[in-house]
Amino acid sequence: MSNYHIKNLEEYFQVYRKSVRDPENFWEEIAEENFLWRKRWDKVVEYDFSKPEISWFKGAKLNITENCIDRHLYTHGNKTAIIFEPNEPSQPAENITYQQLHERVCIFANVLKQQGIRTGDRVCIYLPMIPELAISILACARIGAIHSVVFAGFSSTALHTRINDSDCKMVITSDGSYRGGKTIDLKSIVDEALESCPNVEKVLVVKRINSEVKMKPNRDVWLQPLLDSAPIDCPPVLMDAEDPLFILYTSGSTGKPKGMVHTTAGYMVYTAYTFKNVFQYRENDVFWCTADIGWITGHSYILYGPLANGATTVMFEGIPSYPDFGRFWEVIQKHKVNQFYTAPTAIRALAKERLDFSAEYDLSSLKILGSVGEPINEEAWHWYNDNIGKKNCPIVDTWWQTETGGIMISPIPYSTPTIPTYATLPLPGIQPALMDENGNELKGNLVSGRLCIKYPWPGMARTIWGNHDRFRETYFSTFKNTYFSGDGALRDSTGYYRITGRVDDVVIVSGHNLGTAPIEDAINEHPAVAESAIVGFPHDVKGKALYGFVILKETGEGRLQENLRKEINQIITEHIGPIAKLDKIQFVTGLPKTRSGKIMRRILRKIAENDTSNLGDISTLLNPECVEEIIEGSIQIQ
Numbered sequence: 144m145s146n147y148h149i150k151n152l153e154e155y156f157q158v159y160r161k162s163v164r165d166p167e168n169f170w171e172e173i174a175e176e177n178f179l180w181r182k183r184w185d186k187v188v189e190y191d192f193s194k195p196e197i198s199w200f201k202g203a204k205l206n207i208t209e210n211c212i213d214r215h216l217y218t219h220g221n222k223t224a225i226i227f228e229p230n231e232p233s234q235p236a237e238n239i240t241y242q243q244l245h246e247r248v249c250i251f252a253n254v255l256k257q258q259g260i261r262t263g264d265r266v267c268i269y270l271p272m273i274p275e276l277a278i279s280i281l282a283c284a285r286i287g288a289i290h291s292v293v294f295a296g297f298s299s300t301a302l303h304t305r306i307n308d309s310d311c312k313m314v315i316t317s318d319g320s321y322r323g324g325k326t327i328d329l330k331s332i333v334d335e336a337l338e339s340c341p342n343v344e345k346v347l348v349v350k351r352i353n354s355e356v357k358m359k360p361n362r363d364v365w366l367q368p369l370l371d372s373a374p375i376d377c378p379p380v381l382m383d384a385e386d387p388l389f390i391l392y393t394s395g396s397t398g399k400p401k402g403m404v405h406t407t408a409g410y411m412v413y414t415a416y417t418f419k420n421v422f423q424y425r426e427n428d429v430f431w432c433t434a435d436i437g438w439i440t441g442h443s444y445i446l447y448g449p450l451a452n453g454a455t456t457v458m459f460e461g462i463p464s465y466p467d468f469g470r471f472w473e474v475i476q477k478h479k480v481n482q483f484y485t486a487p488t489a490i491r492a493l494a495k496e497r498l499d500f501s502a503e504y505d506l507s508s509l510k511i512l513g514s515v516g517e518p519i520n521e522e523a524w525h526w527y528n529d530n531i532g533k534k535n536c537p538i539v540d541t542w543w544q545t546e547t548g549g550i551m552i553s554p555i556p557y558s559t560p561t562i563p564t565y566a567t568l569p570l571p572g573i574q575p576a577l578m579d580e581n582g583n584e585l586k587g588n589l590v591s592g593r594l595c596i597k598y599p600w601p602g603m604a605r606t607i608w609g610n611h612d613r614f615r616e617t618y619f620s621t622f623k624n625t626y627f628s629g630d631g632a633l634r635d636s637t638g639y640y641r642i643t644g645r646v647d648d649v650v651i652v653s654g655h656n657l658g659t660a661p662i663e664d665a666i667n668e669h670p671a672v673a674e675s676a677i678v679g680f681p682h683d684v685k686g687k688a689l690y691g692f693v694i695l696k697e698t699g700e701g702r703l704q705e706n707l708r709k710e711i712n713q714i715i716t717e718h719i720g721p722i723a724k725l726d727k728i729q730f731v732t733g734l735p736k737t738r739s740g741k742i743m744r745r746i747l748r749k750i751a752e753n754d755t756s757n758l759g760d761i762s763t764l765l766n767p768e769c770v771e772e773i774i775e776g777s778i779q780i781q
């Protein structure tokens with residue numbers, strides 16, 4: 144029996160028990176069986192959650208690109224590593240073999256070196272879903288530069304905050320990007336951002352849409368001529384197991400975004416292992432994850448996990464609605480996709496459209512369907528199961544986070560059961576616990592509480608870039624000696640987990656993790672706004688949408704209020720990006736506060752959900768009278 148590839152329920156339980164009884168041995172066997180190590184580790188795991196300090200495979204030396212690319216060349220050089228499917232269906236797809244990927248990554252890595260990038264430097268990548276995105280990430284990893292990918296839908300303010308937070312020396316971007324029938328001028332967003340980034344020395348620009356862009360002398364360089372003249376040979380730099388591989392920002396419930404730091408060996412082992420098992424990947428399968436590489440899902444399951452397994456992975460530049468709502472299904476048919484991994488928000492949006500969009504295409508290549516990013520509701524689960532999987536493809540509802548690096552709780556197809564709305568069982572090596580508010584672990588079944596993980600796993604983030612205290616505070620201080628995820632969950636009578644959603648002030652909108660505090664900070668910059676509070680409310684496509692309660696300095700009427708609504712959303716778009724726009728904005732004269740001045744979001748949440756029958760005790764509020772007014776005002780907004 145191999146730990147690395149679980150094939151039935153009995154094996155799952157055996158492997159799981161072993162992984163809990165002897166985690167070191169369990170992970171050691173996996174690491175030994177599958178990877179190319181230039182020096183073996185001295186210790187599999189060391190950890191102290193009180194600090195927190197966590198290390199995996201300490202003392203080992205490796206390069207992740209050697210594992211994701213070079214190692215496959217001898218046996219699979221001509222196999223397709225990446226299928227690039229462009230935005231326009233009439234444009235040809237590009238198949239990049241492992242051999243070609245190797246060449247392109249090495250050449251790109253040489254360009255990085257020529258342009259002054261050294262091991263340990265941070266490089267910000269702000270690119271659309273084109274091959275250069277994958278290649279530049281891997282090129283950084285080749286030379287041990289730390290990549291920080293910023294999703295190319297983020298605004299210039301969001302971009303400069305992230306560039307400065309990790310002190311990036313270089314930005315890699317493109318003239319623009321395609322988004323369905325539109326183009327987006329990425330380079331000018333970068334230009335604006337860089338006005339506030341004094342330490343960026345170089346900007347490499349990929350030509351994608353052939354638009355006119357301004358190039359700043361001595362700073363901006365077109366990429367292609369550099370690639371054309373760079374040497375092809377680039378030996379991988381050997382990294383320590385715990386050297387940072389990348390930084391990826393995620394929203395916190397307060398303050399600025401958190402630059403989660405993932406390190407080399409543990410992340411590699413964990414993404415590879417989870418990819419292989421959750422998607423039951425077999426040689427010659429074609430795997431497609433529809434996420435953007437700007438999010439952790441794309442890092443782990445478009446790039447690192449699949450490539451570490453020598454898989455063929457699809458990279459899609461387009462959107463599900465262009466040129467029509469059949470696009471996903473057309474791509475599945477065209478590339479004979481075997482595993483398809485997407486978000487509930489996409490499923491819900493597509494389920495609203497005519498069924499013939501999916502019925503027109505041959506989806507018989509599909510073996511496994513996946514869901515990620517937010518709870519999947521029962522209706523969407525069944526639509527996915529019936530119309531896309533034709534009741535023949537197990538659906539893996541995968542729970543995890545930017546912080547966890549890889550999938551944590553999920554069915555393993557053909558081994559563990561799939562149940563609508565349940566992420567079901569922890570993967571081997573993962574020890575979940577549910578806690579009550581007083582920090583006691585809730586033992587047994589039929590309990591619900593805060594979802595924590597009691598033991599380290601190789602893929603977990605090690606710190607927040609530049610702010611280790613915040614890392615400890617956020618994840619390791621709520622409950623002693625456990626990682627706290629920020630999610631709530633229940634464990635049913637058979638021990639299966641169902642994720643019930645965030646228990647903090649993060650709202651998941653269309654699968655995007657949005658902290659409400661940074662949005663409130665943005666709104667409060669509007670000269671007419673005195674104070675604001677944002678909460679989530681259920682939305683039939685986005686899962687959750689945002690509802691803003693806003694106090695104005697002077698109350699405006701009718702038209703003025705309408706203009707203000709637009710301006711507020713404009714300010715949010717500028718500070719964060721269009722994904723954080725508010726669906727509903729209610730102007731109020733007061734916000735419910737505790738005597739210590741804290742906004743009682745619980746009450747606002749209930750009002751936004753239109754569930755005012757049970758607001759709980761409001762008599763202890765500083766200003767209970769405002770609640771009635773807010774309820775009345777909300778009726779006009781609903």
Ligand code: PRX
Nearest residue numbers: 515516517518540541542543544545642656
């Ligand atoms: O609330 C959980 C939700 O998404 C959060 C993590 O967001 P992010 O770091 O952006 O990573 C998303 C992709 C891994 C979690 O705290 N979430 C993620 N997957 C699920 C989920 N909620 C319910 N079910 C899931 N399968």
